[in-house]
Amino acid sequence: MYVVLVNPKAGNSQGVKQWEQLEKIFVSKKMAYEAFVTASEQETREVVWEFKDKNTVTAFIVIGGDGTVHTVIQDLAGSDIPIAVLPAGSGNDLARAFELTNNPNKLAEAILKQEVRELDVLHVNGNYCLTIAATGMDAEITDHAARSFYKRWFNFLRVGSLTYVLSALLVIPKFKPSHVKIKIDNDQYIAEKVWMVACGNTQSYGGGMKVCPLAHPTDGIVDLVFLHTVNRRTIISKLLPKVYSGKHINKDGVTYLKGRDIRISSDRPLKVIADGEIIGETPVAIRIKPNAIKLIAT
Structure with missing residues (x-):
């Protein structure tokens, strides 16, 4: 099962539009998922906490900007559960660094293949x-x-x-x-x-x-x-x-x-x-x- 986290404020609601397209693909491919349109950083972290220790979770799908990804990794650093990112922010420097697609069809194909890269992170005052x-x-x-x-x-x-x-x-x-x-x-x-x-x-x-x-x-x-x-x-x-x-x-x-x-x-x-x-x-x-x-x- 995929846990989808959508930031409704990212890129002037671009995140919601991206999810609407991706959800249709998930349904057509019969991919099991639970989606959450979160209103705050706290709400996003609560969802991650709820699912991160469940064996049924294949990956977290983050639809938003760099700030949304920042929130999600606070509770996933060191975890074996991978994340996939569909960029929908204003800067999208993370997407630029890793050449991530903003195409929902290509994202769906990629998460099914699940080619995973292990990345370093900075630990900054906690x-x-x-x-x-x-x-x-x-x-x-x-x-x-x-x-x-x-x-x-x-x-x-x-x-x-x-x-x-x-x-x-x-x-x-x-x-x-x-x-x-x-x-x-x-x-x-x-x-x-x-x-x-x-x-x-x-x-x-x-x-x-x-x-x-x-x-x-x-x-x-x-x-x-x-x-x-x-x-x-x-x-x-x-x-x-x-x-x-x-x-x-x-x-x-x-x-x-x-x-x-x-x-x-x-x-x-x-x-x-x-x-x-x-x-x-x-x-x-x-x-x-x-x-x-x-x-x-x-």
Whole structure:
């Protein structure tokens, strides 16, 4: 049996439309399922808790964006039950990282074949994260984008990634960099005028920004990049345009490192995001957990 979790708010109700198509396919193929259109993170987690220990569950099917997947993996990390994702969010960086289909027919075929990949996850202050955890300017941008009135309209126009770009242009002129200490395994870095620190299990966030272009979700390593000692004009005119191609990492003010156990502290509390969701503030501890999530390749 497949347990289907649908986020009705994802992509301006795109998730519900995707499920309506997929349900017809499930019925035609006589695939056993139970579906839940969940109204909140708590409700989603309650469904996962109810079914995750049942031997009858073949897989969890998640229809939504990166935030929905983030909610589901909190209770499935380390489990033998795989997940399949039908992307219906605004950024869909997870779908981009793993080249997941948004076609319901192809998804149904894939979950019947059930070719499973084992993926690393980040453990971030007690939360699991499949894509990128970050603090500083990018966390402020993400928070601003999530609360913006224009996110809905960009999603409606199928250009959801522009939400992050516009939010970046609005947040960067006001954001104040901070003094940060970063410990990576046995090495410590102390930097002033730090704008952001991103720790990647995958390459991109914000709808395709390749902030950690060398990251790979099966190598057992966290890729860390931090931006420091540059001015706002350089960030907006030179670095922001290059982040979509990952060509920012060799520029002045950008430091790229790798490790397994990372600790970040700052001279003032900074917001922390994981999979695009605000999960708290600094200080933050991030470590890699290898092969913790099983994902059905679609």
